[in-house]
Amino acid sequence: MTEEAAPKEPIDAAPRDLDFAQAQLAYSIIESLLEHTRVVSDLIALMAQTLDEDTTKTLTQTPVWTAYLDSRRSLEHTHGDVEKFADVLKQLGED
Numbered sequence: 001m002t003e004e005a006a007p008k009e010p011i012d013a014a015p016r017d018l019d020f021a022q023a024q025l026a027y028s029i030i031e032s033l034l035e036h037t038r039v040v041s042d043l044i045a046l047m048a049q050t051l052d053e054d055t056t057k058t059l060t061q062t063p064v065w066t067a068y069l070d071s072r073r074s075l076e077h078t079h080g081d082v083e084k085f086a087d088v089l090k091q092l093g094e095d
Contacts, residue, residue, distance in 0.1 A: 020092045027089050030082055037075060044068070 048056060059065055 020089075023085075023089045023092050027085060030085070034075075034082065041072065 048059075051059065
């Protein structure tokens with residue numbers, strides 16, 4: 001027996017209002033995740049300094065390292081979105 005999949009609405013088809021408390025919570029979560037990512041990146045840099053040149057070269061040629069760098073680049077692009085969100089949060093607080 002097959003079930004028909006319900007049509008999916010686009011994510012922005014039914015916009016929802018975000019109240020100030022929800023926005024503050026979301027911002028707090030995002031801020032914590034960004035801080036954790038920064039700390040982990042610092043730790044990776046510190047650990048990389050302790051490796052010899054051959055090990056570092058081997059490590060940086062792995063798919064895991066490539067994924068890490070791709071993730072870092074993506075996070076750098078996200079920084080602007082977080083700033084926009086912070087602006088929205090400020091506007092909600094003024095209302």
